[in-house]
Amino acid sequence: MFGEYTTMAYPGRFPTVRMRRNRTNASIRAMVAENHLTPADLIWPIFVIDGDDCREPVSAMPGVNRISVDLAVKAAKEAEALGIPAIALFPNTDPALRDEKGSEAYNPDNLVCRATRAIREACPDMVIVCDVALDPYTSHGHDGLMSGNEIVNDATLEALIRQSLVQVAAGCDTLAPSDMMDGRIGAIRQALDDAGYQNTRILSYAAKYASCFYGPFREAVGSSGALKGDKRTYQMDPANSDEALREVELDLAEGADMIMVKPGMPYLDIVRRVKESFAVPTFAYQVSGEYSMLATAFELGRLDRDRGILESLMCFKRAGADGVLSYFAVDAAKLLNE
Known part of the structure; x- marks a missing residue:
């Protein structure tokens, strides 16, 4: 037959x-x-702490450490040698420096600014992405200012502008507002242009969801214990997809140069819709919870580590992402270079 x-x-x-x-x-x-993954597609998030030659493991993220500024410089040099074009800096701020207004965020000598200056001097061509949000600096753990139990939008914009300007003055070339306040992209863009920083890029976390997958990150930056309530009044509802397109459209109109979708793998449909709808540089964040799930599976021998890392990152490219923030960036670059 x-x-x-x-x-x-x-x-x-x-x-x-x-x-x-x-x-x-x-x-x-x-x-x-149909799709290709290279080290140039990766952004490596780095957690920074005070001190010299200091390295602290993040218990919820196997293999990830908080590192002091001097070690962050070495990390940036390693990334550059591997072909990774960008790093993203996140501070673990001393609780003694946190207050209701997050005022340490616009201290020109804060942890992120010191790390930015040191890395810029050591790696002049490295893309340095700095988070714009108040949660690493506030005593209540929220991304914006509070009045009673309300996260106040418009008053927060002034604080975000001040934070943005000190980061750019320190050498940051790519601001990444992740706070999800309405109107913050336009406010920051106007302030940058007025201050003569027309060439500073804005990578907007336009579609950032109120997700449980951020838990390990909050431990890493020290905000989990401080957080009062939740962030659902400003971060997006995981049930919504059309709303993400409205957020992206507004941020692009206000001057965003690039768009971020966060989290990553559970939201690949959003990545696809954003890329197909707007055809702008679109990034995704393989967030801490995604990393921790995979890293734990690797440690237990449930998944092959090398194949798992590369396959998980390739799926972002297939969905339409131009690049990925990933804690696996260095491991992935080494595998790709081999």
Whole structure:
């Protein structure tokens, strides 16, 4: 029966068409691959702490450490040597420096600013991404200022502007507002232009969801214990998709140069919709909870580490992301360079 079947002509069908021909070996698979992952697609998030030659493990994120500024410089040099073009800095601020207004955020000598200056001097061509939000600096753990139990939008904008200007003065070339206050992109863009920083990029966390996947990150920056309530009045509802497109459209109109979707893998449909709708540089954040799930599975031997890292990152590219923030960035770059 099978022999008779294979002798019949089926133009455009089996046996004339055999999809496995283009999977025969590694060379042909590489040649016909629709998407490619390289170290240039990666941004490496780094947690910074005070001190010298200090390294503290983040218990909720196996293999991730908080590091002092001097070690952050070494990390940036390592990333640069591997072909990773960008790092993103996040501070673990001393609780004694946190207050209701998050005033340490606009201290020109704060932890992020010191790290930015040191890395800029050591790696002049490195893209340095600085988070714009108040949660690492507030005693209540929120991204904005509070009045009673309310996160006040418009008053927060002034604080975000001040934070942005000190970061850019320190050498940051890419601001990444992650606070989700309405109107913050336009306010920051105007302030940057007025101060002569027309070339500073804004990578907007336009579609940032109120997600449980941020838990390990909050431990890493020391805000989890301080957080009062939750962030659902300003971060997006995970049930919504059309709303993300409205957020992106508004941020682009206000002057955003690039767009971030956060979290990553659970929101690949949002990445696809954003890229197809706006055709602008679109990034995704493989957040701490995603990292921790995978890292734990690797440690337990449930998943192959090398294949798991690269496959998880490739899915972002397939969805339409131009790049990915990932705590696996260095491991992935090493695998790709091999």
